[in-house]
Amino acid sequence: MIKIAILFLFIFQMMTNPIFAEENQNPNQERYALYKKTEAITQIPWYYLAAIDQYERVIHQDDRIISISFPDSEWYGVTNINKDHSEIAINLHNGMGIDGNADGLIDPNDPEDQLYTLAYYLSRYGITELQIQEALWQYYQRPLAVKTIKQNAKIYRTFQTIELNQRAFPIPKHFNYSYKSTWGDARGFGGRRIHEGTDIFADYGTPVRATTYGTVEIKGWNRFGGWRIGIRDLNNVYHYYAHLSGFEGNIKIGDIVEPGDVIGYVGSTGYGPPGTSGKFPPHLHYGMYKDNGENQWAFDPYPSLRRAERQ
Structure with a gap:
């Protein structure tokens, strides 16, 4: 009994040890706590x-707790060639870095300093949504970057969490469907081109579901894809659902969706003017496009579909 008690005491001490706790803490919980703390201080x-x-994390493939970064010349000040972290030095050289946790240092790798500096930059334009979007435009000078951040902010505000990693297969499991990798296959309509997606064959009217949390960016007719809908997720990936027979309810551009939400129905529309249908068997064309902050390109969605199907 004594040995068991000693063992439990050891486990308890390990679990309450700050180092052990830090290694096992969910990083999203730490991020969320930092966001809320910075909001309380700055009103951003x-x-x-x-x-x-999140946008910066995806663009730079940065796994730090906070992935926001500024050019050294802006953080430290152009004339601060030694990159002195002290508050006196950065203020002297007109750097934008700010000490967010009052430790006397302004560290570009300190999560609180990173967030507080970002919040202060935004607050110079104001704290309303329009003012924040103006600040984002001045910083990124790219419409898609501003739109993506705005949309993702709406998703986080809607669900009041950043734990939004669930995925869904686009066809409900109790419906018949079949698919294989069709990435890169030749297509002839509209000129020679390759197939940028995966075709999932199913009966007319089979529900089509959103695969991720995201924002509806496009809805309507495309002469290649027929009735189609486009949704951008939190990882800067644009999901393209095409050849639909129709859309679900009153879904519209700007709506927030979550995995499993029905967004439309399988059809065979496309390859012509609005209303063209029946030029091929009914199926869902599912495409995925990645944005890296400068360009957007298609990639093979088949592996993602297989993972979602297994889940």
């Missing part, structure tokens, strides 16, 4: 801080 909405941080 936490969901905008989260959206900017």
Whole structure:
């Protein structure tokens, strides 16, 4: 019994040890706490801080707790060639870095300094959504970057969490469907081109579901894809659902969706003017396009579909 008690005491001490706790803490919980703390101090909405941080994390493939970064010349000041972290030095050289946790240092790798500096930059334009979007435009000078951050902020605000990693297969499991990898296959309509997606064959009227949390960016007719809908997710990936027979309810551009939400129905529309249908068997064309902050390109969605199907 004594040995068992000693063992439990050892486990308890390990679990409460700060180092052990830090290694096992969910990083999203730490991020969320930092967003909320910075919001309380600066009045910049936490969901905008989260959206900017997520955008930067994906663009730079940065796994730090906070992925926001500024050029050294802006953080330290152009004339601060030694990159002195002290508050006196950065203020002297007109750097934009700010000490967010009052430790006397302004560290570009300190999560609180990173967030507070970002929040202060945004607050120079104001704390309303329009003012924050103006600040984002001045910083990124790219419409898609501003739109993506704005949309992601709305997603976080809607669900009040950043734990939004669930995925869904686009066809409900109790419906018949079949698919294989069709990435790169030749297509002839509209000129020689390759197939940028995966075709999932199913009966007319089979429900089509959103595969991720995201925002409806496009809805309507495309002469290649027929009735189609486009949704951008939190990882800067645009999901393209095409050849639909129709859309679900009153779904519209700007709506927020979550995995499993029905967005439309399988059809065979496309390859002509609005209303063209029946030029091929009914199926869902599902495409995925990645944005890296400068360009957007298609990639093979088949592996993602297989993972979602297994889940």
